[in-house]
Amino acid sequence: MTDNLDNVLLIALADGALDKFIVGEPFYFQEAKRDTDEPQNVSAAFNLLVLDYWTKTKDKTFPGELVTAMLIVLKTYPDKNRAIYAVSDWIWLYHDCLAQKRLNPNGKYRELFEMDTDVVAGMLKQELEVNKAELITDTRWGGASWNSKQGLWEPLMRLASWVRDKLEGPNFVPNNL
Template sequence: MSANLDNVWQLALANDELDKFLVGERFYFQEAQNDNEEPQNIVAAFDLRVLRYWQQTRDPQFPERLVAALLKILASYPDRNRAIYVAAVWVWYYRLCLSKKQTQPEGLYADLFEVDMGAVALALQRQLELNKAELVQDTRWAGGSWNSQNGLWAPLMRTALGVRDQLGGPDFVPVNR
């Protein structure tokens, strides 16, 4: 099974479809082992694909490819709410891993690449501001009634504030929160 997932990851990279992997399109979906439906299992996808790829290759272009793929989904992915949701979670998990790198310098994330997510934060903030009404109505994933009274908006605000206030940014908290 892992070899097959490795092949899928390699195809995403070779076919310049990292954006499709990030949003968890069917072929690129990383299975989650939990009770809550998600568009992509970002924690597993990051640890098993992104981090492992980085550790094995040290591909100097990869960090910027990741940023470009996040910007691409925020600019043009047809399901706007899905794009916003996954981009926010990718930024959150990346920043969480960077914080672990600092607190556990010999740990799993010790050699994690560092890349500026400022452009992603600006695009994400803008999309949050533009799509607030739709996000409030969207009850998929963490926007379900089990977790939110305001659809995806409430969990996205928690994520944005957590990234800014606890993980050192970047700041994508919308002005109209």
């Protein structure tokens, strides 16, 4: 674990700004080379920072802090679509890592923490239902025309279905498909 100013997770934890880390606000954004623009590079943030922090500290409060931060983002973040998109990505990645842990118990994710994401998924499902029209017209990130005909809605539906059907994760597929 890096104890310097490059570790935005440690800074977010010290600042009480884990919610800002979740959505990748400037300063709490994890940089990495990618071909596409994203609000937070969740894969890099998780693998380089979250997993490393957990492996080295085993901070028992940390999984709950992540859940709380995701709930805060969904409840209060001013850019609802960014909040929904980022939290969906975190839920997907976490459950993908859990699936990898089950497939390879001695692999990279062997020490992955347990985190109950059901309450987050429930709130996420509600936010998806309420914000459907705005998500359909939002062409940022994965909602760009090269990836979707319905803005952020289409990739979010693919992700929600994948988490539910392939990763055995919580169901946040909206009822108003």
